[in-house]
Amino acid sequence: MNDETDSLASDDDTSQDRLNRLLLDHLSPIPMPQARKTGLRQGLLAHVAHSAARHAGLLTVRGKHGSWRCLTAGVKFKTLWDGPQGSSVLIEFAAGAGLIPHRHHWLEEGIVLRGGLQMEALELGPLDYHVSPPGSRHATIKSRQGALAYLRGTSLGDQAGVLREVLGGLLPGGEDSSDSVFMESSEDWQDLAPGVQKKVLYGDRDYQSCFYRLFAGAQLPDYSHSVDEECMVLAGEVFFGDMLLQAGDFQLAPAGRKRGDWSCDSSALLFVRGAIVDLPG
Known part of the structure; x- marks a missing residue:
C-alpha cells in the first residue's frame, strides 16, 4: 500500500470509531416488565431443578476431579467407581515405570488414553483396548514413554484384592487368554x-x-x-x-x-x- 491508500484506510477506521461511539452513547436498555422478569426467573429455576433431579442418581466424575493415590514407584491411580465386580480407575505411568505380573480376579478391561503400554511383545497405543478374563495372568506391564489408561474390573483400591492378584501372578498358567482390539482397525x-x-x-x-x-x-x-x-x-x-x-x-x-x-x-x-x-x- 502507498501513503495515500494508508491515509484513506486510517480515515475509514477513525470514522468507524466515531460512529461506534455515537451509537453507544445513545443506546439504553429496554425496560422489561416485572412480570416478564419473574416468569423468566421462575422458568429458569424450574429447569435447573428438573435437571438436578434427573441427574441426581448418576455418578459423574470429571477428568480434573478426584484424588490420585500412589501404587508403586512411578505409578498412581484414581478411583472412579467401586463396583461389585472390581473398580473402575484411571492409572498413570511415568516413563519407564511398570507393574509386576499379577492374576486377575475379575474380568478386567483397559483402554490406553495417552502414551503407550508394553506387555512382552504386545504394544498398546492410544485408544487401543485390552481385555483379560478372570484367572488370566498378566506378565510385566511397562511404559517406555509414559501412559494414562482407563481400567475397569481391577482390584486397585482394595489392598487385600491387590495382594491376592500379586500372589496369583507368581503361579504359572493363564498366559494367553487375554485379547486386544486396536483402534487403527477399521x-x-x-x-x-x-x-x-x-x-x-x-x-x-x-x-x-x-x-x-x-x-x-x-x-x-x-x-x-x-x-x-x-x-x-x-x-x-x-x-x-x-x-x-x-x-x-x-x-x-x-x-x-x-x-x-x-x-x-x-x-x-x-x-x-x-x-x-x-x-x-
Whole structure:
C-alpha cells in the first residue's frame, strides 16, 4: 500500500470509531416488565431443578476431579467407581515405570488414553483396548514413554484384592487368554443411526462393552438401564440430556436410571459397558 491508500484506510477506521461511539452513547436498555422478569426467573429455576433431579442418581466424575493415590514407584491411580465386580480407575505411568505380573480376579478391561503400554511383545497405543478374563495372568506391564489408561474390573483400591492378584501372578498358567482390539482397525464398526457407529469389544450373556463413535448432529434416544452402565468419554464431547461430558469424564448410570437423550454437536468417542441394548435410530 502507498501513503495515500494508508491515509484513506486510517480515515475509514477513525470514522468507524466515531460512529461506534455515537451509537453507544445513545443506546439504553429496554425496560422489561416485572412480570416478564419473574416468569423468566421462575422458568429458569424450574429447569435447573428438573435437571438436578434427573441427574441426581448418576455418578459423574470429571477428568480434573478426584484424588490420585500412589501404587508403586512411578505409578498412581484414581478411583472412579467401586463396583461389585472390581473398580473402575484411571492409572498413570511415568516413563519407564511398570507393574509386576499379577492374576486377575475379575474380568478386567483397559483402554490406553495417552502414551503407550508394553506387555512382552504386545504394544498398546492410544485408544487401543485390552481385555483379560478372570484367572488370566498378566506378565510385566511397562511404559517406555509414559501412559494414562482407563481400567475397569481391577482390584486397585482394595489392598487385600491387590495382594491376592500379586500372589496369583507368581503361579504359572493363564498366559494367553487375554485379547486386544486396536483402534487403527477399521473393521466391525456398525452403523447404528445417522452419525452414530458402534463397535462391540467384548460381551457375555449379561454385559456388552462397546465403542460408540458420534459425529456432528448425531442423536440417540434415552433408555432405561437394566444393569449398572459405565461410560467413559475417550475423545470429544457429548450431551446426555442437558449434561455435557467431555474427554476424560466418567459417568455411571445405575440400574433403573436414565442419562437423557444422546446428542453431539461436533464429534465424540465413548466407551460404554452395560446391558445389551438395541438403540433405535
